[in-house]
Amino acid sequence: MNAGGQQAHGSTDVAILAALRREPGGFVSGTELAARLGVTRAAISARVRELRARGYDIAASPQLGYRLEAAPDRLVGDDLLAQLGSGVVIGRDIRVFQETASTNDVVERLARDGGREGVVVFAEAQTRGRGRLGRSWVSPAGKGLWFSVLLRPRWLPGEATRLTIMAANAVARAVEAAGVAGVEIKWPNDLLVRGRKVAGILIEMQAELDRIRHVVLGVGVDVNLERCDYPPALRDSATSLKLATGRAMDRPALAVAVLRALEADYRRLREGRFPEVAAEWADRCDTLGREVVLRVGEREVRGRAEGLDESGALLVRTEHGRIEPIVGGEVRLAH
């Protein structure tokens, strides 16, 4: 584990937070909690004091026990674990850094050290967050969701494009469920609201010719950024969920929703249900059915974006009438 990473305890705090969250608005008996966890009431009370110091507002009543009044606007690994529950792959281990260069780098190191599939690393701030095509990614403290997930699918390298599709679809679904209208996907995996980018996904892979070693799935969601958080050059093309909806959003709740959506869609992929996920992606995608210009490395491909193939590649009917599968690059609409 890198210095500076706060590793979730996976123990008493997770169990206390899970019990409190199971009773929204209600009390949880300290005696029952202590018995269930096999610790003393004094130990529970000490952990509650510690949780309060971490920003949790927990009411205590001698007769009734404890009640969660409010949680801090911070990402707390124990609390995310408590809400995801056991039995998940994505988020079975969650680590939160106050600041790191790039969560993709942290997860890459964990992967090389033999880390388990599903470990998630969040950072409240990234100093060298990066986007696709060598761009940098603005990641100010406490304003977004900047995280990476380690995946180890037993697929051919060419099939990794499916992860791009599933991640965009999952993040879009979670953002919509949080009450944001008009979320669209721009191929391959940008999330736009009213034409401006609110989230992006960076997939990095280590593979041999015939097998994926591991994939680092990096997700950046601009949640509560203000206009002044963006450099002037991005102010017309990027936005945050707060700027788009006019209200600040609960980041930790959105983090849980995004991780649950990723878990559900990654499971569907493992069960061979990629076509289902791809159909949902297509419904949200503003690129399909349009005349597009794709920049693929040094090459430019012009044509009509017709759909996805079974590996997740974009099928483009080119000017010459041929169908060409495209796995990465940048798209713009042709005029």
Ligand code: BTN
């Ligand atoms: C893009 O749209 O260009 C992809 C942006 C991906 C940003 C996320 S933030 C968490 C993770 N760490 C990084 O350095 N990048 C990704």
